[in-house]
Amino acid sequence: MTKMKQKLRLGIIGAGSVVREIYQYLYFRSAYSPLLEIAAVADPNDEYRNWFGDLAHLPADRRFSDYREMLRRLELDAVQVNTPDHLHCTPAVDALQAGLDVVVPKPAAARVKDAHAMIQAARAANRFLGVDFHKREDPRIKEAEARYQSGRYGIFQAAVFYMLDKQMVADPNHEPRFFASPDFAARNTPVSFLTVHMADALIKIVNLVPVQVRARGFAHKLPALKPIGVQGYDLVDTEVEFSTGAVAHILTGWALPNSAWSTTVQSSRIICSEGLLDLGLDTPGLREIHADGVTEVNPLFRNFEKDKSVTGYGISSPGRMYQRILDRQNGKLTAADQASDLTPMALGFYTTVVLEGAERSLSNGETNGCGATLGTSVDLRELLVGELGPAASQEYLPQNS
Numbered sequence: 001m002t003k004m005k006q007k008l009r010l011g012i013i014g015a016g017s018v019v020r021e022i023y024q025y026l027y028f029r030s031a032y033s034p035l036l037e038i039a040a041v042a043d044p045n046d047e048y049r050n051w052f053g054d055l056a057h058l059p060a061d062r063r064f065s066d067y068r069e070m071l072r073r074l075e076l077d078a079v080q081v082n083t084p085d086h087l088h089c090t091p092a093v094d095a096l097q098a099g100l101d102v103v104v105p106k107p108a109a110a111r112v113k114d115a116h117a118m119i120q121a122a123r124a125a126n127r128f129l130g131v132d133f134h135k136r137e138d139p140r141i142k143e144a145e146a147r148y149q150s151g152r153y154g155i156f157q158a159a160v161f162y163m164l165d166k167q168m169v170a171d172p173n174h175e176p177r178f179f180a181s182p183d184f185a186a187r188n189t190p191v192s193f194l195t196v197h198m199a200d201a202l203i204k205i206v207n208l209v210p211v212q213v214r215a216r217g218f219a220h221k222l223p224a225l226k227p228i229g230v231q232g233y234d235l236v237d238t239e240v241e242f243s244t245g246a247v248a249h250i251l252t253g254w255a256l257p258n259s260a261w262s263t264t265v266q267s268s269r270i271i272c273s274e275g276l277l278d279l280g281l282d283t284p285g286l287r288e289i290h291a292d293g294v295t296e297v298n299p300l301f302r303n304f305e306k307d308k309s310v311t312g313y314g315i316s317s318p319g320r321m322y323q324r325i326l327d328r329q330n331g332k333l334t335a336a337d338q339a340s341d342l343t344p345m346a347l348g349f350y351t352t353v354v355l356e357g358a359e360r361s362l363s364n365g366e367t368n369g370c371g372a373t374l375g376t377s378v379d380l381r382e383l384l385v386g387e388l389g390p391a392a393s394q395e396y397l398p399q400n401s
């Protein structure tokens with residue numbers, strides 16, 4: 001009998017702020033840490049590579065500035081690709097083609113072409129690909145999904161979601177800087193960083209395909225920051241229409257005053273023919289009054305326990321993917337299980353469609369003299385056919401289109 005693998009040899013590609021905020025706890029202080037041997041890191045940024053290398057006690061020959069060198073030199077079981085969204089595709093595809101399983105943080109990619117290439121590469125290589133949309137593991141979202149899909153609320157009609165970060169997240173003048181790359185907020189938008197969380201949660205709950213998007217952006221605060229201004233949006237309203245005619249407005253931004261009651265102020269209402277769901281996402285029940293201010297603490301996301309371990313859905317979401325990879329590599333998953341991991345819905349493909357649609361809407365929109373950009377309507381079926389061609393886009397189009 002072949003010996004069961006107990007641990008995955010994991011290579012880390014990119015060790016910036018998502019690793020600092022979330023994944024370092026997964027790798028070293030969680031119930032999933034015993035499944036993982038952090039075998040190497042690759043990051044061209046010396047400071048972040050060495051910060052992580054020291055944390056993981058990695059010798060110099062396991063710290064790479066080029067991930068391709070890491071893939072060539074070491075024997076690994078899996079990699080986690082923590083690079084910026086527009087750089088997920090190439091390392092993920094290279095690793096899949098090298099026979100490794102791959103986990104990426106949300107979203108799968110910034111462009112549908114990239115997300116499609118990643119899905120195709122995983123299927124062709126017969127490897128696991130997982131996208132860590134941690135909200136999918138939030139017990140409130142899971143409960144909402146199960147209740148909605150039981151038919152309890154009838155037909156989904158309309159929803160409003162909002163997710164607003166404190167300004168410090170996007171402000172390059174804030175010390176310490178939130179993102180590893182100084183131009184992160186200029187290169188990304190509230191849509192790429194925040195809307196994707198909410199779009200993905202809603203698509204998961206109602207299990208519908210989005211067909212049209214229109215976005216509207218406001219740029220008042222960020223361009224006026226001093227001494228470094230950010231050419232980007234404070235707030236974006238993304239209107240998403242689904243194949244049934246249902247509509248959602250997803251309001252996201254990163255210019256809320258730093259006195260906000262949590263790093264991310266967020267909530268949602270989902271209105272259906274037979275009832276309404278009210279998701280008080282930023283009021284999880286632990287409010288602190290302290291000299292630092294009044295803060296809503298969300299231990300559901302990240303719970304720093306007395307014994308120094310860290311739990312919460314921010315950890316269990318990627319952790320469960322590594323458990324899945326280990327099961328898969330130990331031959332415990334059927335072909336049907338493996339195929340179910342690679343469906344467009346499982347990989348958040350439609351979330352990337354919304355993201356690309358919203359960014360296209362804004363870039364084709366008109367900016368008025370009041371700091372508002374009024375985006376155009378983007379037909380997502382046309383976007384898919386235009387980007388992937390008529391044959392490849394078929395798999396992703398709603399059946400009635």
Ligand SMILES: NC(=O)c1ccc[n+]([C@@H]2O[C@H](COP(=O)([O-])OP(=O)(O)OC[C@H]3O[C@@H](n4cnc5c(N)ncnc54)[C@H](O)[C@@H]3O)[C@@H](O)[C@H]2O)c1
Nearest residue numbers: 014015016017018042043045048082083085105179180181
């Ligand atoms: N910051 C968060 O809290 C958070 C939360 C959820 C998801 N994410 C997602 O995580 C991903 C990374 O975001 P971030 O916030 O950590 O960005 P970041 O800019 O802080 O860090 C990105 C890191 O990737 C490195 N990198 C760039 N190109 C590379 C390459 N070719 N090979 C190896 N490393 C490379 C950079 O040097 C940097 O250290 C994005 O997809 C983002 O949407 C971030």
